Amino acid sequence: MITRDKLAALDSVDPLAGFRDRFELREGTLHFGGNSLGPPPVATAARLAEVIHEQWGKDLNRSWLIHDWVQMPARIGDKIGQLVGAAPGQVLVTDSLSINLHRLLAAAIAMRPDRRVILTDSGNFPGDVYMAQNLSRSLGGRHEVRRVEETAVEASIDESVAVVMLTDVNFRTGRRHDMAAITAKAHSAGALALWDVAHSAGAIPVALDAASADFAVGCGYKYLCGGPGAPAFLYIAHRHQAAARSPLSGWMGHASPAAFELDYQPADGLRRHLCSTPAILGLAALEVGVDLLVEAGIARVGAKSAVQCDAFAALIEQECPGTFTFVSPGDPGQRGGKVCISHPEGDAISQELLARGVVHDLRPPDVLRFSIAALCLRYVDLWDAVQHLKAIITNRAVTRGSRPEAAHA
Amino acid sequence: MITRDKLAALDSVDPLAGFRDRFELREGTLHFGGNSLGPPPVATAARLAEVIHEQWGKDLNRSWLIHDWVQMPARIGDKIGQLVGAAPGQVLVTDSLSINLHRLLAAAIAMRPDRRVILTDSGNFPGDVYMAQNLSRSLGGRHEVRRVEETAVEASIDESVAVVMLTDVNFRTGRRHDMAAITAKAHSAGALALWDVAHSAGAIPVALDAASADFAVGCGYKYLCGGPGAPAFLYIAHRHQAAARSPLSGWMGHASPAAFELDYQPADGLRRHLCSTPAILGLAALEVGVDLLVEAGIARVGAKSAVQCDAFAALIEQECPGTFTFVSPGDPGQRGGKVCISHPEGDAISQELLARGVVHDLRPPDVLRFSIAALCLRYVDLWDAVQHLKAIITNRAVTRGSRPEAAHA
Numbered sequence: 001m002i003t004r005d006k007l008a009a010l011d012s013v014d015p016l017a018g019f020r021d022r023f024e025l026r027e028g029t030l031h032f033g034g035n036s037l038g039p040p041p042v043a044t045a046a047r048l049a050e051v052i053h054e055q056w057g058k059d060l061n062r063s064w065l066i067h068d069w070v071q072m073p074a075r076i077g078d079k080i081g082q083l084v085g086a087a088p089g090q091v092l093v094t095d096s097l098s099i100n101l102h103r104l105l106a107a108a109i110a111m112r113p114d115r116r117v118i119l120t121d122s123g124n125f126p127g128d129v130y131m132a133q134n135l136s137r138s139l140g141g142r143h144e145v146r147r148v149e150e151t152a153v154e155a156s157i158d159e160s161v162a163v164v165m166l167t168d169v170n171f172r173t174g175r176r177h178d179m180a181a182i183t184a185k186a187h188s189a190g191a192l193a194l195w196d197v198a199h200s201a202g203a204i205p206v207a208l209d210a211a212s213a214d215f216a217v218g219c220g221y222k223y224l225c226g227g228p229g230a231p232a233f234l235y236i237a238h239r240h241q242a243a244a245r246s247p248l249s250g251w252m253g254h255a256s257p258a259a260f261e262l263d264y265q266p267a268d269g270l271r272r273h274l275c276s277t278p279a280i281l282g283l284a285a286l287e288v289g290v291d292l293l294v295e296a297g298i299a300r301v302g303a304k305s306a307v308q309c310d311a312f313a314a315l316i317e318q319e320c321p322g323t324f325t326f327v328s329p330g331d332p333g334q335r336g337g338k339v340c341i342s343h344p345e346g347d348a349i350s351q352e353l354l355a356r357g358v359v360h361d362l363r364p365p366d367v368l369r370f371s372i373a374a375l376c377l378r379y380v381d382l383w384d385a386v387q388h389l390k391a392i393i394t395n396r397a398v399t400r401g402s403r404p405e406a407a408h409a
Numbered sequence: 410m411i412t413r414d415k416l417a418a419l420d421s422v423d424p425l426a427g428f429r430d431r432f433e434l435r436e437g438t439l440h441f442g443g444n445s446l447g448p449p450p451v452a453t454a455a456r457l458a459e460v461i462h463e464q465w466g467k468d469l470n471r472s473w474l475i476h477d478w479v480q481m482p483a484r485i486g487d488k489i490g491q492l493v494g495a496a497p498g499q500v501l502v503t504d505s506l507s508i509n510l511h512r513l514l515a516a517a518i519a520m521r522p523d524r525r526v527i528l529t530d531s532g533n534f535p536g537d538v539y540m541a542q543n544l545s546r547s548l549g550g551r552h553e554v555r556r557v558e559e560t561a562v563e564a565s566i567d568e569s570v571a572v573v574m575l576t577d578v579n580f581r582t583g584r585r586h587d588m589a590a591i592t593a594k595a596h597s598a599g600a601l602a603l604w605d606v607a608h609s610a611g612a613i614p615v616a617l618d619a620a621s622a623d624f625a626v627g628c629g630y631k632y633l634c635g636g637p638g639a640p641a642f643l644y645i646a647h648r649h650q651a652a653a654r655s656p657l658s659g660w661m662g663h664a665s666p667a668a669f670e671l672d673y674q675p676a677d678g679l680r681r682h683l684c685s686t687p688a689i690l691g692l693a694a695l696e697v698g699v700d701l702l703v704e705a706g707i708a709r710v711g712a713k714s715a716v717q718c719d720a721f722a723a724l725i726e727q728e729c730p731g732t733f734t735f736v737s738p739g740d741p742g743q744r745g746g747k748v749c750i751s752h753p754e755g756d757a758i759s760q761e762l763l764a765r766g767v768v769h770d771l772r773p774p775d776v777l778r779f780s781i782a783a784l785c786l787r788y789v790d791l792w793d794a795v796q797h798l799k800a801i802i803t804n805r806a807v808t809r810g811s812r813p814e815a816a817h818a
Contacts, residue, residue, distance in 0.1 A: 057433035096685030127660025130673035138656035229688035247547035251536025264539035275507030279638035
């Protein structure tokens, strides 16, 4: 039996407890929406004011060197590397997730010129699939974006596949692929593996290097708390950096940007994947969030998230037995930092939860998605959120019992 | 004979004089660098703090609707439209200039499938040319990026040309193309015209609609004062919006983003060109700069810029006769908001000018580029900058006279 007191006891010994005060969280709000938009770190506004007044305003374009703006995409990339298991020099912060997906997918396709299949699963984030479809279309439609069931991916990898393009943690179900096994299968078939870690980076440990991932992309506005539409990142394993070329390389990705030469020559390594001037305000805001996660340590964040996911799922079943269908897996090894439940009246329940200050997402048709972002979430918050859920369910049952016609409304 | 008193008299009747105090400008700094990085508006930091505390922090992802974040790319786009002569519904703020250039160039090429030439001039900004080269490469190398002399563009447009891709105002010389004439010539040959207005938007009036431009791109961090790496914009004439498709369309560019459908269906109009979540902090900062220009009125800004360019060029010749070669044209109709001069010792002179607080740019090999951003620049600033230039020239001559060997250093 889980009680609020037992959860409070966990809070009292939580080594990460102090981080919660470093985020702007409203009184009376319970924050389970970190996989949609992470909350602002307390330090972000002051950091932006400093960049505006002391760098942009004071030194203007000389800030590119004086304040090392030019290195921010790589410097913050290396910090994110610590969160996603990438050794330095493999992560670059730039553009958006979709743009980076196009960039790396185009590079990967070009590295497998005799193959025509981009393999993904039917649970992948639709936006990723759209980017693949539109890339294929622009290349003359010779590539097929093949969708298979989530559980059938490994068995579907054959020598027609150029790239296996998957999302590490499913955005709707929280189910996690076995990145190492699928990547190994891809490699054994001569294919490349491109992973979208938007729903895992900063929530749980990711091991891109250990899994021998070839390419990866991720976003900055979910668990990294970089702000709405924060700059995104890309990962290219060292072994592919000399070969990887995409159409999205421009001025800042030239071997000598300041020479203004007439023909494009790719810069060495990751930097060739830059185009325009990096978005410094966005990068500065993102760095604040990333720094908090690096300071906390992703192993500790992931461990707390796993314990909280287990406790939250158990509490839902304890307080609202048999009411919800669990969409997210019970096994922590297959689950990525979120608890997802469905209910035929999911939409209405979601509205009531929001009105009670339990921030979360509804994903069509009826999935309530609770993100477990360990830096912002107390153990007692799990209790309080489930009590709201229980009250909503109870009230709906009472209303329905006393006014039966309402059931048809 | 121009005197400081005469220039001070111009300041005293300048209807735009009050705008200077709405930018963060350091004491002792003269700001001629607006075409590299415009200075911060005074209101920007507070605006970002408001977005962080009152929107992002308070309403989290519900801000997309509550605070209308979802409309920011189009709303700010329409405001920029007022600066570049575009009726509402044709300008969208998103991504970077290079990404947008790729996007529109890909769309334009696809609209002229039987043609293989992208025509540009040898003075175009190299980053734009790199994007065209890399796009062509990714499409199999069937397209030629043809560079001709700046004065030979019009005569070089023939029926092999798919797209004429030019920068309105040359980044190094300040020379302006005749947008209407070149676009008309392109159309008469069945080609499309894509204009980069990075060096004109916000500095001088641009007339995209009146010139019948097909496509355009521009950046937010120069005259628009949106901050380093601010979001950029794209323009697509209404008549092309149904046909224009590019590979860079994703989740936010889907007909129904929140439905999470499995296949891409383009949104109507401009919005289809979005991919990922818009960069709200960057958009909010950009809007502050754009609002100042809209409030001032681009016609008035352009008129002051033209008068200041004339006065600045005349002053340089008056105070340093015969010393510099004028790279920018004398005719205001051929010139775009900057005065560019060259000198064999341009690099050294530039360093000394910077040390004296005259913010400007050096462009290889020896061009000193002075941006005339009318909202930030007093008429007396022209005098003071030229006095610095004169002092540097005089000191160098004296030094050289007393130590002749230094001339060979």
